[in-house]
Each structure stands twice: as structure tokens, then as C-alpha cells.
Amino acid sequence: xxxxxxxxxxxxxxxxxxxxSDADIKAVARLGILRTVxxxxxxxMQGDPAEYLYIMLNGxxxxxxxxxxxxxxxxxxxxxxxLFGAVGAVEKNAPYPACAQALQDSSAIAIPSDPxxxxxxxxxHLSFGLMKLMTSYIQEMQDRYRExxxxxxxxxxxxxxxRLAGQTGKRVEQxxxxxxxxxxxxxxxxxxxxxxxxxxxxxxxxxxxxxATGRERVTLTHPHAVMRLAxxxx
Amino acid sequence: xxxxxxxxxxxxxxxxxxxxSDADIKAVARLGILRTVxxxxxxxMQGDPAEYLYIMLNGxxxxxxxxxxxxxxxxxxxxxxxLFGAVGAVEKNAPYPACAQALQDSSAIAIPSDPxxxxxxxxxHLSFGLMKLMTSYIQEMQDRYRExxxxxxxxxxxxxxxRLAGQTGKRVEQxxxxxxxxxxxxxxxxxxxxxxxxxxxxxxxxxxxxxATGRERVTLTHPHAVMRLAxxxx
DNA sequence: GGCCGTGTTTGCTCAAGCACAAACAATAAA
DNA sequence: TTTATTGTTTGTGCTTGAGCAAACACGGCC
Numbered sequence: 206x207x208x209x210x211x212x213x214x215x216x217x218x219x220x221x222x223x224x225x226s227d228a229d230i231k232a233v234a235r236l237g238i239l240r241t242v243x244x245x246x247x248x249x250m251q252g253d254p255a256e257y258l259y260i261m262l263n264g265x266x267x268x269x270x271x272x273x274x275x276x277x278x279x280x281x282x283x284x285x286x287x288l289f290g291a292v293g294a295v296e297k298n299a300p301y302p303a304c305a306q307a308l309q310d311s312s313a314i315a316i317p318s319d320p321x322x323x324x325x326x327x328x329x330h331l332s333f334g335l336m337k338l339m340t341s342y343i344q345e346m347q348d349r350y351r352e353x354x355x356x357x358x359x360x361x362x363x364x365x366x367x368r369l370a371g372q373t374g375k376r377v378e379q380x381x382x383x384x385x386x387x388x389x390x391x392x393x394x395x396x397x398x399x400x401x402x403x404x405x406x407x408x409x410x411x412x413x414x415x416x417a418t419g420r421e422r423v424t425l426t427h428p429h430a431v432m433r434l435a436x437x438x439x
Numbered sequence: 440x441x442x443x444x445x446x447x448x449x450x451x452x453x454x455x456x457x458x459x460s461d462a463d464i465k466a467v468a469r470l471g472i473l474r475t476v477x478x479x480x481x482x483x484m485q486g487d488p489a490e491y492l493y494i495m496l497n498g499x500x501x502x503x504x505x506x507x508x509x510x511x512x513x514x515x516x517x518x519x520x521x522l523f524g525a526v527g528a529v530e531k532n533a534p535y536p537a538c539a540q541a542l543q544d545s546s547a548i549a550i551p552s553d554p555x556x557x558x559x560x561x562x563x564h565l566s567f568g569l570m571k572l573m574t575s576y577i578q579e580m581q582d583r584y585r586e587x588x589x590x591x592x593x594x595x596x597x598x599x600x601x602r603l604a605g606q607t608g609k610r611v612e613q614x615x616x617x618x619x620x621x622x623x624x625x626x627x628x629x630x631x632x633x634x635x636x637x638x639x640x641x642x643x644x645x646x647x648x649x650x651a652t653g654r655e656r657v658t659l660t661h662p663h664a665v666m667r668l669a670x671x672x673x
Numbered sequence: 674g675g676c677c678g679t680g681t682t683t684g685c686t687c688a689a690g691c692a693c694a695a696a697c698a699a700t701a702a703a
Numbered sequence: 704t705t706t707a708t709t710g711t712t713t714g715t716g717c718t719t720g721a722g723c724a725a726a727c728a729c730g731g732c733c
Binding site: 623624634635638639642 | 679
Binding site: 388389390400401404405408418420421 | 709710711712713
């Protein structure tokens with residue numbers, strides 16, 4: 206399968222292009238070029254001019270911000286078929302407000318912002334897809350913000366595990382295993398805490414038999430109990 | 440001046456309609472109805488079906504979320520000429536993801552989501568305005584999230600004061616006064632902390648001579664020093 | 674003026690979770 | 704196999720800031 210065909214079939218699976226015509230899909234696919242990034246590499250850095258928007262093909266990346274003092278904050282993980290880095294298409298010469306770093310060797314369709322912007326002007330339907338994506342993202346960020354302010358660390362760590370299990374979890378006989386290698390440091394960034402606290406918390410839960418851990422591995426043996434923790438019910 | 444004319448002249452000052460044609464403005468204004476809400480009343484509640492979007496005329500409101508346990512989290516303050524509650528125009532039957540509560544007697548233009556949605560389909564330019572608003576809001580939320588995770592309470596309180604001073608501050612001889620009555624509780628919700636901590640912090644700063652406080656009043660006598668605090672430089 | 678309600682301050686206590694250090698385990702490289 | 708590297712656990716001390724309760728101050732109202 207050549208790139209063109211691969212792009213088209215991928216785009217059809219992207220929420221933003223839901224309900225787009227064949228012509229729309231083809232038009233977008235024609236703009237795309239293949240971009241591969243190896244583990245720990247960056248699709249783009251915070252502050253770079255947003256010259257492309259991306260659709261993840263394979264692999265996984267994290268969207269993160271870097272504070273002035275160098276601390277990293279993880280905003281979300283990017284999975285296959287997700288669109289990211291769309292600021293440039295909306296506003297010319299805008300900088301990316303965050304950086305996208307590959308968690309493993311990854312590839313994505315890169316679409317130049319300028320021609321995509323033109324396409325948006327011609328096909329209003331595409332804009333609605335984008336706006337829906339944006340509103341859902343706004344809601345996610347609002348929820349994350351509320352959680353970070355009102356909830357305790359324990360709840361937030363539980364939430365992170367559940368989110369990861371939902372995105373990349375795999376049913377095994379012991380429960381649900383999170384397939385990707387996330388270090389305690391990664392988990393800490395996602396939950397907005399330190400690796401020490403994550404380590405301690407996971408150890409405690411393992412002693413209680415709720416989860417099973419290993420190097421860069423977590424399995425939820427009692428997902429329901431973790432859900433109760435996330436709700437702050439105990 | 441009748442409502443129609445008032446609406447039109449207001450809409451021209453709204454960022455979303457920047458660059459919109461006269462016809463566009465008139466079309467939108469025709470959809471609007473006047474909505475007034477008295478202090479502490481709600482334009483809408485979290486979870487309500489998003490049947491209208493609003494443009495603030497007079498007064499001020501806060502956009503906030505309520506956690507399961509009843510805790511309030513303040514997301515942002517809404518000032519005159521700002522558009523809010525636009526989810527409904529993008530996605531049919533969507534619920535508002537937050538509530539909008541008036542901080543003082545306020546009025547706004549209410550535009551029914553359905554016909555506005557139709558308008559968006561016909562005039563792509565409007566969509567870009569909305570998308571720009573959304574991206575800026577996303578960035579704001581990302582920043583707020585990062586701040587809540589990486590910064591100390593002191594810095595966050597300083598930021599809140601600066602933001603308010605920027606939005607509603609008035610130059611007086613002693614410095615910059617925040618005109619609106621914000622209680623310690625309000626400030627705490629904005630900074631994501633408790634009213635006790637806010638009170639203590641402000642007292643300390645007052646002793647240092649950086650600010651002057653009163654009942655529901657704050658004046659920044661040394662704005663520059665507060666900026667340094669916000670940056671975490673001391 | 675005196676009273677009341679609402680907002681504010683402050684002292685005290687306590688738990689959460691951060692920071693550092695050091696030991697330990699698993700994997701990769703030589 | 705040995706060694707290096709990277710990730711994980713755990714102990715200790717300590718700071719931050721939340722929670723509660725009680726006193727206080729300001730403004731409006733009778």
C-alpha cells in the first residue's frame with residue numbers, strides 16, 4: 206500500500222473527518238507527508254512555529270509543557286488516529302503551545318498548516334470536526350484542572366492508571382495490563398506529583414493486592430477497587 | 440438606542456467577530472435576545488443543555504465547575520464583550536461543561552445555538568473566529584493546569600491578583616486597584632486554594648508593603664514586586 | 674447609637690507529600 | 704560473567720498548606 210492509500214484509510218478513522226466526503230479525505234491526504242520520529246524524539250517543541258498538524262499513525266507520544274524551571278508537565282498521551290498540533294491551521298504563525306515527544310518509535314501524517322487552512326475555508330464541515338475536537342479537549346483540560354485542585358494525589362494516580370488502562374490496556378488473566386512501558390517518573394508527570402509518591406502509593410496498593418507492578422509495568426488486578434479510589438470513595 | 444443597534448455595536452467589539460462583514464454582524468444581532476441576571480444568579484448551570492451562547496454586555500460573571508463533593512473551582516472570569524457558552528453551537532444537544540454565575544448584576548446577549556450553528560455553516564469566517572477563541576482558551580487552561588501542578592500557592596495567588604488587575608484594575612495614586620469586590624473566598628477559588636491561605640498570604644504581603652487590602656478590596660502598591668512573586672523569583 | 678450579618682484574621686493542629694540519600698533490582702553492554 | 708546504566712524502593716526529616724474554631728472588623732439597618 207502506498208502512502209496515499211494509507212493516509213486516506215487512516216484519515217477515515219479520525220474523529221475530525223467523521224462525515225467528510227471522499228473528496229475531502231483525498232484532498233487532505235494529498236497534502237500529507239510521512240514523518241517518523243524515534244523514541245524520545247520530538248514531533249515539535251513548545252514555541253516552534255506551528256507549520257504542520259499531525260495525525261498519529263503508529264506508536265504513541267505525549268503532549269507536554271515545560272515550565273520555566275525545567276519541570277515537565279504531561280498534558281495528554283497521543284494515540285494512533287488522533288489529530289494533534291492544529292493551532293497553525295487556525296492562526297497563521299502561531300507557535301505550538303506544548304511539545305509532542307514520542308514515547309516509542311512513532312510515525313504520523315504531517316499536513317502543512319497553510320494549505321490545510323485554505324481547505325478549511327472551502328469546506329466548513331471540516332471546521333466543525335476541528336471545533337468538536339477542541340471543545341472535547343477544553344473539557345478534558347477543565348476536568349484535569351479541577352482534579353488537580355480538588356483531588357488528593359491518591360485519586361489522581363488512580364485516575365492516571367485507569368486512563369492508561371482504557372487507552373492501552375490489555376485484558377490478561379490477572380486483570381488489565383497497561384501495555385506501554387511507563388516509568389514511575391512518567392506516571393508522576395501525568396498525575397502531577399513526584400516519582401517518590403507514585404512509587405510509595407503503588408507499593409501500598411500492591412500490598413493490598415489491588416495491582417501488580419514490575420519495572421515500567423502495572424497490571425490492575427482489581428480495576429473496580431482502583432475506580433473506587435479514583436472517585437475518592439475510600 | 441434599541442436592542443438591535445446595541446447588539447450590533449457590541450458584536451463589533453467582540454474578538455470572535457473581528458473582520459466579520461456588516462451583513463454577518465447584523466445576521467447574528469438579529470438572533471440575539473437580551474438576558475439579565477442579578478448578582479449570584481446563573482446564566483446557565485453545568486450539565487444544562489447548551490441552547491444559547493452568550494456575549495457579555497455589562498457586569499461580570501465567573502465560569503466555574505462544581506466537583507462531586509460540592510467544591511467550587513473557578514475557571515475564569517467573564518468580562519464585557521466576551522463570548523461564552525459556545526459548545527451548543529458546535530455540537531447539537533451538548534451540555535454546558537461548566538456553570539456561569541454572575542458576580543454582579545449583569546446582562547448579556549443570548550443567541551440560540553441552533554440558528555447560530557446554521558450561520559457558521561454558511562460563513563466559514565465565523566468559524567475561524569470561534570476556533571481562535573477556543574485555541575486561546577485551550578492555552579489558558581493548559582497554562583492554568585501547569586501552574587496548579589508546578590507552582591506554589593504563593594505564586595498562584597500573585598498570578599490571580601495580576602490577572603484581575605489586568606482585567607479590571609484601575610490606576611490610582613497608591614498603585615493599581617482591583618475595582619470589583621472579590622472576597623477572600625473568591626480569590627481562593629481562582630487560585631485553587633483555601634480562603635485561610637489567601638488571607639494569610641495577603642496579610643504577609645501587606646506587612647511587607649507590597650499591597651494594601653480592605654474588605655473585598657486589594658490595591659497593588661508595588662505591582663512589580665508582585666510580578667516577581669508570580670514568577671517565583673523570590 | 675447599638676445590633677446584626679457577612680467577610681476577615683489568626684492561632685493551633687495535623688496530615689500530605691516533597692526532598693534527599695542510599696540501597697536495591699533489572700536490563701543492557703562489554 | 705562482569706560492569707554500567709537505568710529504574711525502583713524505602714527511610715528520615717521537614718515544609719507546606721489545609722482544616723477548625725474563635726475572635727475581630729466593617730458596613731448596613733433599625
